[in-house]
Amino acid sequence: MTAVMKQLEKTGNEAVQKLRLKKLRNGFPFMINSKELPSGQCYLEYPNGNINLVTIKKAARDFTLIRELSPEERTVIRKKYSLALTL
Secondary structure, three states, X not given: OOHHHHHHHHHHHHHHHHHHHHHHHOOXXXXXXXXXXXXXXXXXXXXXXXXXXXXXXXXOOEEEEEEXXXXXXXXXXHHHOOOOOOO
């Protein structure tokens, strides 16, 4: 990866982190996409610290809850994606 590409990736990641904090501070959930999840699934992180595994309903622009992650699972996800818990 070239230096320019690394800088673009870093800038993009910083922008996503800022957007995440803004959404959570404003009381909205933040969608965490993962290539490891089946198609149509993602995590939703909420301002209260909960993270849910959900299915995206594309036609309705809504989500269906699959399950709420345990505190241990939330810790793993936050570490994996470098997401600070403090808002």
